[in-house]
C-alpha cells in the first residue's frame with residue numbers, strides 16, 4: 001500500500017489495532033458481523049481498523065486483504081513471520097493514527113460492544129482505559145490458578161501494582177502512544193509497558209466469551225514463558241533473591257561456627273552437646289555455599305545496572321500540564 005495514500009487522508013479519531021495469527025476460521029465473521037457493526041453503532045466519529053497479520057500459516061492474510069480491499073477504513077500490516085503477539089501489537093500501534101488507539105484480540109474474546117464505553121472514558125479525560133476480565137468459568141482450573149498466582153507474585157515482586165485480570169484490551173490516547181513507541185526493549189509485555197507509563201487511567205469490566213473459532217495459540221508452556229518475561233522485565237528482585245539467601249546462609253553458618261568454637265573448643269563442652277565432625281563439616285559447607293551465593297548476588301547488582309542500561313527505558317515520562325497544557329516537552333529538551 002503506498003504510504004502517501006495514508007498520509008493524504010485525514011487521521012481518523014479512533015484506531016482499532018488487532019493482531020491476528022492463524023485466525024482464518026473466525027476472522028471474516030468477526031470482522032463483518034461483530035467488529036464493524038459495533039464500531040458503526042457505537043462510534044460517531046471516523047475510525048480505522050489496523051490488522052496485523054503475525055506470520056499466519058493459514059488463509060488469514062488472504063481474508064484480511066479481501067476485507068481491506070473492500071473497505072478503505074481497514075488496513076493490513078503483514079509481518080514477515082510470526083513475531084509473537086506483543087511485537088505484533090507494537091507494530092499495529094506504531095501504524096495507528098487515531099486520537100485514541102484501541103487494542104483488541106481478533107478472536108472475539110475482547111467484545112467490541114464495549115468500545116463505546118472505552119471511548120466514553122477517553123472523552124471524559126482518561127488517557128488509558130484498561131479492560132478487566134471478570135473471572136472466566138470457561139477457563140481450565142490450571143489457567144485460573146495460574147493467573148491468580150501470577151498476579152500475586154507479580155505484585156509482590158514488582159515496584160508498581162498491576163490490577164488483577166487486567167488485559168491487553170485497552171485504549172491509549174495519542175500521548176500515551178507516543179511515549180509507548182519510545183520503548184526500545186526487545187522482550188516486552190505490552191500491558192506491562194503501558195502500566196509502567198502511568199497516565200490517567202480508567203477500568204472497564206468485561207466478560208470474556210469463548211473464541212469464535214480456532215484454538216488459542218497460547219499453550220500453558222507459552223503462558224509460563226510469558227509470566228517469566230513479565231517478572232524479569234518488570235522487576236529485578238528475582239535476580240537479587242539468591243544473593244539474600246547467600247547472605248543469610250553465611251551469617252547463620254558464621255553464628256553456628258562461633259558458637260561451636262566457643263562452646264566445644266574454648267569452654268570444653270559444658271553443655272555436653274558433643275558436636276560431631278559431620279556437623280562441623282555441614283556448617284563449613286553452608287558457609288561456603290553462602291559465600292558463593294553472596295558473590296552471585298553481588299554480580300546480580302552489576303547485572304541489574306547493565307539490564308537497566310540495556311532496557312533503556314525513558315528516564316521519565318512527561319504528561320501535559322492542565323487541560324490547556326504545555327504540550328509534549330521532548331521537542332524542547
Ligand code: UDP
Pocket residue numbers: 018019020021022023054082083084085088104105106107109215216217218
Ligand atoms: N496472536 C498473535 N501472534 C501470536 C499469537 C497470538 O498475533 O503469536 C493473536 C491472536 O490471533 C489473537 C490474540 O493474539 O488475536 C490473542 O491470542 P490467543 O487467543 O491465542 O491468546 P489468549 O486468548 O489465550 O490470550
Ligand code: MG
Pocket residue numbers: 105107109211216
Ligand atoms: Mg484468545
